Amino acid sequence: MNSRYPPVSLIGAPTDIGAGHRGASMGPEALRIAGIGAALSSRGVDVIDRGDIVGPRNPWLPPVDGYRHLNEVLAWNRAVMDALSDEFRAGRLPILLGGDHCLAIGSLSAVARHCRETGKKLRVLWLDAHSDFNTHEVTPSGNIHGMPVACACGLGPDVLTGLGGHVPAMRPDQIRQIGIRSVDPPEKRLIKQYGLDVYDMRYIDEVGMKRTMEAALDGVDADTHLHVSFDVDFLDPSIAPGVGTTVPGGPNYREAQLVMEMIADSGRMGSLDIMELNPALDSHNRTAELAVDLVESLFGKSTLMRD
Template identity: 75%
Template sequence: MQRTTQVSLIGAPTDIGAGHRGASMGPEALRVAGIGQALTQRGIRVVDRGNLGGPMNPWTGPVDGYRHLAEVVAWNRSVMEAVAAELGQGHLPVLLGGDHCLAIGSITAVARHCQATKKRLLVLWLDAHADYNTSSVTPSGNIHGMPVACLCGLGPPELTELGGTAPAISPDCVRQIGIRSVDTGEKKLVRDAGLDIYDMRYIDEIGMKRVMEEALSDIDENTHVHVSFDVDFLDPEIAPGVGTTIPGGPNYREAQLCMEMIADRGGLGSLDIMELNPAFDEHNKTAVLAVDLVESLFGKSTLMRD
């Protein structure tokens, strides 16, 4: 990221694709935790664009395998247009979610921008889940478990073709880090796609430093790095404020090292912060931790490296 780049905060207050209510409060929790002020203090120009609007969550069951598909499409279209507008002005968009289905809109916009500017896209998907489900392998129909599959062309055409063509990206654009919960049917889809996954077993075996060196190894000056940060990436012991807690995630230092190494490598062009759910949090501590990690992603280092 260039120091002259404007960071634009875009709130998307909806839990339209989730299985629990509450992620709609995520953007405000991040603002209360001081995300704008934290980045401003790092010498970054920050503009808060406020919140996008969209349909209310009807909280109904799945229809033809998907819950709230029309509403999910509407929200993702708004996100896609807002992110595209910021990228078109040379700004760095930070999407404040909201549930992770919204990454379909944000990453579709980023992929189209990269195509137009002849940049290579690298998506770093920090998450406990692979999010590569389809309606045929998940009975819940919750679309927040499907965004990577939709982006890679597996899913309803309303989402796979959100940007006009499908797929929006190819699986080789994606590096998934911190994965520790993959549904049985989803495992076959992930293997068939050849998705590059650095799961928690691998992190335990070789350590976060080597994992990040591998994941970031081919970034060059023509790479646009998009980080899609699901807060459930973190171990719930330190980050309880999510709807889908999965034990055994990265601890505080592992998460900090992950973010610091992304910052050191350079190329950050866009960011999602997803699935923060204040309804499950303790005194907003997960939002405060998320802001702390985002500061590291934008260059705050430990000790004397700052």
């Protein structure tokens, strides 16, 4: 087995409970059909598929006090947090197969708690078209998949901000957001107020992806747990149509590969989310296959041998 990477556990979270479109609940199975387990095994990684987390169905109701499906979102995220925490305790690298991005509240809570318990530094790379730094006061929709970063930083309902037993679960200076190109106006003010480190597409256009990733990974060392939260809408919709919240002007295939290869080069990734894949909006599972291709690069696939 590939000793560079710890053993990996695949964990499905088949829900669209926090989203504005139905269909992300089918994402885990689409990733399995695209061969994510076999792809990692072929790279020498020890892979176990833990199956799917079970949670409440999506009632598809309007928002209440600014939140859609808060109780159901809480149940799913508690289950996600517990599942990832079990893998950390077992010395395994969890890959959360989403599901919509509200589930990152659970994964970030688990990762942050793991870092507190082990004395590791936390660095989160948030690969997304959106900052997901909304609150119930400013959200235009009430969809909680637009709030996970805010919740992790202590902005949100107590049941979500305190999920991992520590408020806030993480500080804004522990996250780097890459590929951002759609931010609601009130959200922009919150991002500036809290000093979130955002590498938006204009920044990437100006300095290039290599310098962007060097900046985002600066300070990551042997004492760092690197968590990657990969929303498939990070990618340009011309190559990844299977998402409910497409935003034109995202990273192209080579830029996305470089992101993944530089993360792999760091050797510090300790957990991964793959979120918002919506097969109902895809074409012949093309987006899932691309996601699997990129995940292979996260685990060391490259054109040439690089030391």
